[in-house]
Each structure stands twice: as structure tokens, then as C-alpha cells.
Amino acid sequence: TQVCKAANALKELGVQRGDRVAIYMPMILELPIAMLACARIGAPHTVVFGGFNAEALRDRINDAEAKLVITADGGYRRGEPSGLKSNVDLALESTSTIEHVLVAKRTGQDITMVEKRDVWWQDAMDGQSDNCPPEEMESEDLLYLLYTSGTTAKPKGIVHSTAGYLLGVSWTHRHVFDLRPDDDIYWCAADIGWVTGHSYIVYGPLANGTSSVMYEGTPTYPGPDRWWEIIDRYKVSILYTAPTAIRAHMKEGHQHTEGHDLSSLRVLGTVGEPINPEAWIWYHKYIGGEKAPIVDTWWQTETGAIMISPLPGVTTTKPGSATFPLPGISADIVDEQGNSVPFGSGGYLVLRKPWPAMLRGIYGDPERFAETYWSKYEGMYFPGDGAKRDAEGYYWLLGRVDDVMNISGHRLSTTEIESALVSHDLVAEAAVVGQPDPLTGEAIFAFVTLKRRADVNEDFGAELRAYVGEKISPIAKPKRLMFTPDLPKTRSGKIMRRLLRDIASGQKLGDTTTLADAGVVEQIQSASLESKDDE
Template structure:
């Protein structure tokens, strides 16, 4: 245990390091100026008064994000500035976006897609993705984004669990990943393809997205959705079993709006860039919805990470608020601050990061490279929006996720042996991070898995699965995961989903998957396999297994390392011990192995 103590001592030392703020540095008056006062005076009822609501009394995210601005003085304001791969700019005003999303809502209505039906998108970051998301919400249907680098297997699982009625995707992605799955997806009635060239035959049983859009009317009156009507479906992963579909409702927009104002300090005059892909929850909550609800301009870049391109975007498009991820920050650090310093960024006034804890060095590096620190914050798919944050006006504790947002109650809790929950009030005690239920963007269920959903709650507390401690000033510090879920480049990866795919290789007898530390990604996925009799371990077989995993799962989920072992350690009851593999990998004490079988 000496290691843990040492690590705690280091963390405590770091917790004394504080970046203080000076109000003279602020170009705008921060939306949250006094933390305690903001918490005292906050109410969700008041937050609702900052939004519009629908004329007939309902609430719809797309109305708050688009139509209310299009109907007012922000009609001509740029809502979305899209940069294609070559860097060419296309601007969409709130007025443009309103008409285009009306068209897509009409497309859905004409196809007979109903309120509550699920519309999936599998696209690169292109304008059609944003039109699809917001048009779907206008129709009262549920939007579910898929990450475009997923392989066919995660796509099949999500489309099938989510009972997709409609899929919007590109012709290339469809041919590569989805066409072969069609016969196993009987619920999927409509596949709408975004095509690079309008010529040539469409694949069987698909329609041309653009043609449908062109023929649809620009007039649409938003479905009168209730705040509790489902709006967004985001898949996440647990240790065991299939991916879980966390369902969010239209009321979540209150939390998107409040957190964008308070945690990201977004103002309507801001140019905001969230670098996350909408295939993950951050890229939807803050890469589509929140900046539009504020009425700001959001930047969307089709291209993948490239430091020089990113710095040019920050400069050329006068980005003022930037929300990115630790892996990207660490990659920029690797390139060095000299490159960043070559770019004058007078517009940039706030930088935030999410995905996994941002190491203190990275927080500080922001100051060196951009003259601003990164503000780490914390949330997860289930919470729908930022819950805990370092704020613009408040001191930063580098390495800490910050303090709970106004309207959010967070605590460190422990479950006693008899199952009662104890809230730990003493500072610096480790336990599970819990949130008091009832915030608007809280997930309302795991689709068709109500039991799994209920297990996440204990009385009035939602248990996050993250271990944390709170210091005496109320800042929360991430300690680790309470389960075997892997966090790579900010994305949760369920070991079971990966193991199942490894088992599909004819040579593999058993498989176990863990996360191993990586200086860039936080963790990377590593797979351990043992072989069936008659198969010879070797580099060729290792590569073959990895190739299969990458083809089925895609690079974000597939193992980046495979190790072949004679046998994998199991408990007497036959369960593979991932934790023991991990302890060995990290050179940690293996603990009590008395219940082990094999490989001793």
C-alpha cells in the first residue's frame, strides 16, 4: 500500500498549489462571479425563465437552440461555422439553420417517423449531421449519435439495442460498415445517405438525404414535446454486458444552458469551439446544443487533430471559448509551447477540458502556451451535462475537477456492509462520487434495462462509479474507477464488448481486456488471450487477432496491444480476474491470490 500512500501525499501536495484569478484579466463579466452566492441564489425554476418554452406550453431543445434565435434579433447571426477538410468556410446563420432543420423535420414526418422514434446518425462532422440532430428533435423523435470510427460490431449493437428507425449516414460509411448488417436490423426502416456525388446508383433500400431535403418544405411547426419527453440517446459502457443506452429528455436543455453559462462562461457574443466529436456525449451536449441555446457562434472542424491546424483555427476564427480534451492537450504539449506561441490569440479568453482528469502539468502548460490555464471539469454520459467544474472567476486547483455547479449537490459516499449509504463529510476521504438526483439532464433510464438503471441509485443519490475525494475547500479529486471500465482518450470502453470480439477469432480460447496507462490517452486498451490447442503463439497470430478486433470494433475500441498467455488467471468460480492482470501489468502487489486457479 506504500504506493497508494505516496500517491496520496503527492496529490495532497498538489492540492495546495492554486492558480488564483485576477478580475483585471476578464474581458467580460463572468456569468458566475461569486461561487457561494451563485449556489445560494440558483434555482432550476429561474433557469426556465431564461428559456422560451413552446407556444403551447411544452419544451423542445431545438426550439431553444435554433428557432427562438431565428425568430428574434439573432436571425442573421452565425450559428455554425463549418470548416471542411481543406479549411474552406461555410457559415450558417440561425435563420439558415432554422429552415434547414425544418426541412429535415418534414422529411421525417413524410417518412412517417413518429414522436419517440429513434433517429441515428453516423457521420463525420459535416453540416448534415447538425441538421439531422436538430431536425430530429423538432419532429419529437429521439436523436442518437454514433461515432464514425466505430467498427461494424459496436454499430450493430447500438442500432439494435436502440431500435433505430432511421439512420442518416454517408454513402461511404454505409457501404463499409452498415450494408452487411441490414438483414439483422429489421426495425431500421429508412437509411438516408449523404453522397459526395449525386450520380450513380444508390445502394439497395436507401434514399438520398440531400434530395429528400431539397424536396421538403421549409415550414414546420415543432412537435409539442413535454419536458419529460425523450430527446437524446447516448450509449455508454459498463464492465459487463451490452452497451447501455442512456436516455435523456427535453428538459436537459436547462442544464445545457446553465452549465454553458456557468461552467464554460459562454456569452452570446462568443465564438465557441468544442473539439469533441458528436459521436460522444460531449460533442452533442456542448458541440451542438449548448452553444446554440446560448446564441453563440460554434465552430465545427471536419478534420481530425492537427496542432498547427488547430492553432490556425483558434486564431483565424477568433475563438473566444475553447472546450477540448486531455489527450489533445497532451499531444499539443508534446509538440511544445513554441509552436503555440507563434500564433497570436487575442480573442481566446477561456479554455476548458473534459474526458478524464487533466494532470496539473497540463493545466499549467495552458498558461505557458496560451497565457491561460485549462479549466478541468467533470461529468459523464449519464449526467448529460457538466456537474463539477473549475470556473473562470474562481481559483483553480490543478489536478482537481473543481466544485459542483450551482443546482448540483455532489458528495463522497460509501456503502456499508449492510447496504446503507453513508455520506462522508470529512475531507480527503476516498469514496464513490455521488450526485443528488433530480437535475434536469439526469438520464431517465437505460433503454430496456430499467433494473440496471435502478442499480445506479441509492435513495436520493446517483452513484457515478467514479471514486473521488473532496478536499476541505470543497474541490473534488478523481481517484479512479470503481469498476473495470477502461477510459481511453476520454471515452469509456466496456471490457466485455472487446472480449466478446476477441473470442470470435478461431484461435482464441479465453480473453480478458484491461486499460494500461498511456502518457497521451490516459489509458489504452490491452487484450490478453490464451489459445485453443493446436495454435502457435507468435507475432503473426497476435497481429491477426488485433486486425480482427480493429475491423470489428474500430480503433477507438479495439486493443492497441495483444498479449498471448498460456492461460488467464481465474477465480475458483471461473471468473477471469482482470484486476490481477492489471496489477501484474503495473507491477503492483497482486493481493490475495488464494482464490486463484491456474497460471500461478
């Protein structure tokens, strides 16, 4: 009913099939309603994460040539209202295609409403019919655009189609999570502004008739047990989240789960980056009660749906491994020349055959599409990730290939060194980058956050370096260690290693628009300038 009313409201505001609609909202119900209303009338949506600034919003509106923006007065973060409409007003000073702004009321804060352009959501809904026949679409018609940051140039508008995408997300959601739609309470603790939210909060779960939890807020506010209280209250049976969130809870301590019944959980999932074995074991032990299988999923905005993952109850898992490609997914690991590498070795992850939910292009830029994904190996999709297969053929993702360092001719994965650091009992989180070094080419620079209970002396740095040397090899010992209260992360929770690389090499910082907390970077940067090499 709500979707049909919203769809009719969009039509009344002049939105037609094929028009692009920008959506810039907090995690409130109007967000999925707006997405589905767009889909119903054949108007592709482009959701812009509510944590982005006016500049990022402007760039996405201009690239998509959006006709309408749907937003809210603001959202809540750590209990405080945070403005959104003010960013829209700023962005629209430098756009030419927007005709109307639809504004949902969330926080009640004072905002400016521009006459004839801006319309309150509730006013637009009032009096609308709850009948809106869906537009008949072709299977390859554009369902949505979602922008993902490029390494250099402007963000890339990833194109997803109607039929293939829906098939991919519904099938993977059903099978990867062993979904029982009549019984499960499912919670994907992501933000809809990212692809995880599109595929596994909105489209996949709704296509499968799933009862879901949707949450606006941070994992540890108003208290460190916030998530565990929600799981207990709603008897959540499937939890899908990012390793960063798991490590945030590890940092707070497992004692916060005590007093909450988590026995309803039967499947746990992770997404967004490789999970280090220590976090996997903590998640398994304290959240899953050592009985809930963990599905460590590898995929990306461009793939649309999960590609490599265990199947619960079917695949024997190993902490930190995404295990095997799903049925029908032709993944492989190849060397620089494109030849498959034998078991027990690593290289570049590729996909050899198409799959239903794959991206159909970069919006308005076919040359960049070809160059970014198809130019490294002829006839193979290259996602930009490194991986290795162990002796049994299990896939271990090593992160972006630009996260591989060359130390005296040895290729070392930042993921492996980070996992070694985090496996130390007192380490909560770690990020490793390469630092230019006149002797070895690159040197290992580790940024480390300790657990709250850690009480260490000045010798701890040497102890930690020796620990990594024992875990991996003496060549993997960080040349430089920096202890920091937090790490710079994107608003989706991924550690921004690019900024840490800039700090390590003393360069001017690159784009920081996606940072969750810019103060962290300034803090680390000033500490880096003051400190000397920890030899």
C-alpha cells in the first residue's frame, strides 16, 4: 500500500519511466519504500549513503542526471540529530536537472523548504490511491545505479539490471543463509546506502518474503550491548554484518553479551572485507554459541550478489576462509599471465564466466568499464582482489591487490599481517600499509588499536613485532608500529588504508569525503609526524 502511494506521488511530481531518482536518507522505512516505488514505475534509483557530504551528493546527482531527490530533514547518529536536507540544498546549488525534492520528516529539526520545488513526504502521500499497476520492464532494463569510489577519478555509477540482479540476490539470500521464510527473523546490520543493503536488506529478503530487522544507529550506542539486546528482543535467527563491527564488539568485550539470550541465532554471516581468524573465532564462540555456522561471503558492488561463500550445514568451514565459489560461479586464481595457479599458492582472483547479477556497465562510461574490469585478462572479469588457494582448494581472500606489499622482493599481504597482529590477545584492530623504504623498497607500517583492558608498557611494541615474526616470518615484522585509539574508516566500516598509506609516506591526504570521523586522521597524522622510527 505504502509503495503504491509513493509510486503515485512520484508520478504526480513528474517522474516517468527511465527518469533517475536520487535517494539520500537515513535508515528509516521511507527509504526502502522510496526504492520500491521507483522500481514499480520503472524509474531507476541511485541511493546516496546518508553519511556522505553535499559534494558527494552533488557529483552523483550530476552524473546520473537525476530528476528528483528524496531525502529527510535529518537522521539520528548516537542519539543526536544530523542534518540531511541542508546538504541537499547545498548540493543543488551546483546541479541543473533536479525539479523537485521530496522530504520525509524524521528529526523535526528546522530546515528550509523552497517553494514549488520542495514537498513534504506526508503531503505528497495524502490522498494518493493505494493502487499503482507495476510498469512492465524488459529483463535488461536499468533497475538502479549505485556509485562506488574509484581509486582516482570520479565515482563509478555501477549499472544493475532488473531480472538478472533479482535472480542473483534472491537465490543467494535463500541458499547462503539457509533461509526459512516462515520462521526466520533476519537482520542484515548494514546501511541501505551500500550494495549490501540493496541486495540483502531490500531486494533479496523481500523477494523471499523474509521478516527482517532494520536498524538506524551505531553498533554500540546507547550501550555496548545494543545489538545483543535487539537480537534477544526480536529473537533474531540470522545476523549478517561486517568484520569491522565484530572487531568493535571484541574491543568492548564479550561480557556485554552476558544477560542477553542469543540462542535464537542459527546462522551468522560476514561481509565487506576478509575476516581475520581471531574475529571469526570470537564471533563463533561468543555470538553463535559455538553452534551457529558462519558464512564468510565474498562479493562486491559490481557482482551484485554473493559469489564465494560456504553453504551452512554443507561446507566445512575454516576461520578466515570464504571457502568455495557458489554453484554456477566460475572463479579462479591466476598468475600475472592469466594461468591458473596450483593449490597451495596465490595470485589474482578472476571470474571466467558471466553470472546473473553482474554489473552491466559503468553509467555513461563504457571505456572506463572495459578498462577497469576487463583489460587485465582477456575474457576474464578481474575484481581487483588478490587471493590464495590452500592445499585443499579453499579460497582465502587477501584484499585489494594494492594492499599487497613488496618487502625486499617478498610479496606480503597486509591481510595476513593484520590477522597476525589481531590474533594477539591485547590487540583489538590493526591496519598495515607499505611505507617507502630506501633499503627494502617498502617497509611494513602497522597502526594498532588495543583492547580496552590492555595495560602495556613501552616494551610492548617490541613484543608485538616479535610475535608477528613468530606467527608469519621475520620478514613480516612491522618496521614501524603506531598505537592509535581508533582507525580511519569509511562510513560503511572499511578501514581506509589509502589514507594510512598517505600518512605513512608523508603525502598530502587524498579524498576524505567518506570518512566516518575525520578527527581520527588528524590525530594519527600529527602523531606520525612527531614520532620516530620504532627500530
